[in-house]
Amino acid sequence: GQSLEQPSEVTAVEGAIVQINCTYQTSGFYGLSWYQQHDGGAPTFLSYNALDGLEETGRFSSFLSRSDSYGYLLLQELQMKDSASYFCAVRDTGGYQKVTFGTGTKLQVIP
Amino acid sequence: DTEVTQTPKHLVMGMTNKKSLKCEQHMGHRAMYWYKQKAKKPPELMFVYSYEKLSINESVPSRFSPECPNSSLLNLHLHALQPEDSALYLCASSQVGGPTDTQYFGPGTRLTVL
Numbered sequence: 084g085q086s087l088e089q090p091s092e093v094t095a096v097e098g099a100i101v102q103i104n105c106t107y108q109t110s111g112f113y114g115l116s117w118y119q120q121h122d123g124g125a126p127t128f129l130s131y132n133a134l135d136g137l138e139e140t141g142r143f144s145s146f147l148s149r150s151d152s153y154g155y156l157l158l159q160e161l162q163m164k165d166s167a168s169y170f171c172a173v174r175d176t177g178g179y180q181k182v183t184f185g186t187g188t189k190l191q192v193i194p
Numbered sequence: 195d196t197e198v199t200q201t202p203k204h205l206v207m208g209m210t211n212k213k214s215l216k217c218e219q220h221m222g223h224r225a226m227y228w229y230k231q232k233a234k235k236p237p238e239l240m241f242v243y244s245y246e247k248l249s250i251n252e253s254v255p256s257r258f259s260p261e262c263p264n265s266s267l268l269n270l271h272l273h274a275l276q277p278e279d280s281a282l283y284l285c286a287s288s289q290v291g292g293p294t295d296t297q298y299f300g301p302g303t304r305l306t307v308l
Contacts, residue, residue, distance in 0.1 A: 126237065128297065181239065
């Protein structure tokens with residue numbers, strides 16, 4: 084099975100940089116995805132790392148290290164609208180499209 | 195069109211009722227998913243359909259019955275639910291084996307069981 088752990092809450096100041104970590108224990112996965120979910124909304128896809136290293140998409144970057152069983156999402160130039168929950172997720176290599184989400188991190192951006 | 199639609203947005207039902215949740219996508223995705231999400235928790239996978247065939251059932255109680263009538267539609271039939279089944283039910287779709295592993299989620303149905 085898959086287990087992905089994230090800090091439950093993070094608070095950061097508008098304009099700053101914040102890193103949200105995801106540590107995992109898995110039996111094999113294709114890559115690490117990140118999703119954002121605002122209160123009352125649906126998860127929306129942010130980023131995906133198939134390989135180790137850094138992927139950059141605008142203000143958001145994501146990193147994966149399979150040797151360390153670790154990944155993170157980096158948000159730069161924080162804006163108030165970034166206040167949301169963030170989830171890492173993996174898809175099993177066992178096939179059949181099984182996806183497991185991490186425990187989730189609630190980010191609060193303060194002025 | 196990258197939209198997944200779900201109806202209804204809200205549903206209140208008694209424990210003896212039968213109701214259905216509906217999900218639709220027109221992105222040509224051949225994998226469709228049902229998730230259950232409780233407040234302040236991550237989405238929990240319930241069912242996956244791949245090429246209109248049920249490929250994953252995460253030991254979901256039989257009072258939840260999924261159906262995939264065609265490649266664009268996904269239903270979740272509900273019968274004799276319990277109050278603890280109250281949650282946000284999310285539908286998602288994706289390519290099968292796509293390069294970025296992106297799932298597209300619908301807005302969800304907020305279900306309350308009385």
